Amino acid sequence: MFIVRNRKFFYTLSILLVVMSLTALFIWGLRPGIDFKGGSLVEVEYPIGSRPSTETIKANLDALNLGEYSVRETGESGLLIRTSELSPKMHEAVLIELSDKGIRAEEKRFNSIGPVLGDEALQKSWISVIMVLVAIVLFITFAFRKVSEPVSSFKYALIAIIALVHDVIIPAGVFAVLGHFAGFEIDTLFVTALLVILGFSIHDTIVVFDRVRENLRRNREDKQKKSFDVIVGESINQTFVRSVNTSLTTLIAVFVLYLVGAEATRHFSLTLLIGIFVGTYSSIFLGSPLLVTVYKWQEKRNK
């Protein structure tokens, strides 16, 4: 009951986080990686201790007229160079410039994506986000088609979507901040992480709603006259441990992935960590209390 009673506090907290995220997104935006805007990425490694300074490298690369590019140090002795799309010839030229005065740079990774593919990836990402959202609304409406009391099944879906939007905006906001201060870029994996968060968070929300559904039925059958907010409060209490525990096991797994997993999935696991955390929070502290709020609005209007 604690959560339902203090719902205004949790609403405020969520609104605050969402507003902050939106502000970050609005001011700084997300930095698209080469997946989306096209371009090339070269990662090289030098023998330990012999990495030239980024100034030297920049001076060398300036001679090539690459247009806009960036040089960043990675790991102990690596360099990461991002440029616009390199032709095979330019790629070779860049590699020669990176090997400064006889210090051999070993190429560890080369990614190059044409702008056409980038546009397509962006478009497909949007399509999948929209499709997932639509599919989830349909799914919840379907799953809750028999529960339209006292709040219609459509409203269950709507509330679940509000929780979802909340769960996706916050990690996006965090990445806007990290993009601005730490140069984090978003790629197709980032979008994938957001979609997984959507699936996971709805998963959690459904379990709580499902319990509300069951308790409503029990309430009717046993002819108890519990009020709606009591039922919701009880449902949250009953599923609380479960929600926290399942998220905990997933968080444990994702956290391990973040700590020791491959470099390529580090940002991906970070996005998941934030999203799953926020998603669990929203299904407990936001989704179900919102049911009560919506119910109360209805009551008021009916009077």
Add this chain to the structure above:
Amino acid sequence: MWKKRISALLLLVLAFGVGYFTYDKKEEISKFPYRLGLDLSGGTHLVFQANTADLAASEIPESMSALAQVVERRVNLFGVSEPLVQAEEGGTVGNKEHRLIVELPGITDVNKAVELIGQTPTLDFRLVRPEVEKMTEQQKANANVNDLFMPTGLTGRYLKRANLQFDPTTYAPVVGIEFNDEGGALFAKITKENVGKILGIFLDGQPISTPVIRQEITSKQAVITGDFKMDEAKALVRNLNYGALPVAISLVSTQTVGATLGEGALNASMNAGFIAFIAVAIFLIIWYRVPGIVATVALAIYIVLNLALFKFVPVTLTSAGIAGFILSLGMAVDANILIFERMKEELRRGLALPDAIKEGFHRAWLSIRDSNSSSIITAIILYYFASTPVIKGFALVFGLGVVVSMFTAITASRTLLMAVGAKGESKFARFLFGSGITK
């Protein structure tokens, strides 16, 4: 009781069998090896865009498969083990693009690879458009090649072989080509219907020779008389013999991962998977005690089943795919937790232990079904709208994981839990089957 124990034992034996199958013995060559993506094994992934603008929609599939064959022959020359060459449709709705994916495991010298494939010539024969006759010289000079010539459908894919010949009068080197039967018939038809017209021979989109058709040619043979130097003619013959491309291609994406980086990523991913399993298991056993042990065993069964599927399907594992697997590992426990929490409630309500177990499974099923459905939907959409193989790999592993987890969490854990055979009503038995900080 014994029946339950025997089925549990069978399950365990079966799981061990599968586990043994998934364990890769290094010294032996497995019949079903794990398939590693290029980001883990090191290698190059190239995407070429095919220029199909000149082709009728009905011709595209055939041309693309011919293209794939030619490029594959080229790639094989390079001595790559298990290269992958495959035509793919891309683009977004209403704007279909045709692409060729080339994967070269172990090759990290991109430029060499690109050059090798890029050297493949595009050969095609084009007729002068009828409206060209009405053009003034000035117009002709300014016109684009495509305004002057139209494709005939006769392309390099109908080529049987090329050889070096010499012009009988000038002794200049020329390139003789021979069509296969299909190409020969097409060539005969074109020459028969267009006597007196110019048939341009185009190499890589540029006209290199524009002879006038004098009569129908049924010999399946033609001669290209460019202004060749000896070595140019030789190179062209060699390149044509390796295969001429039916459609022009251009490189749109390159991804190369060095072998050391790949190996590092593979080790890191495997470590992450192992540690994640241990960490989740520790949590489960501390919190849920006996059911926790059962859940851990079910999770182990889940892992070996998945690994076996990776081998059988086979799934190409990438770091994103393994990340999906680790994620699903965390989520697989979800169903167990739902069941155990339910069980605990039923216990509290005063049900006897076996009944509580039964009820727990029964009641949790609806939630498990509904909540996993959303993940499956996400995985399917991700798979079909994946813009990169990375995302596709992730979606496949993730989706498989969720489906398998529904099976293991329910069937495997129920069988095992029943077999543990708790009938004790003692406080201790209840403690063992309780969880967390019970009062």
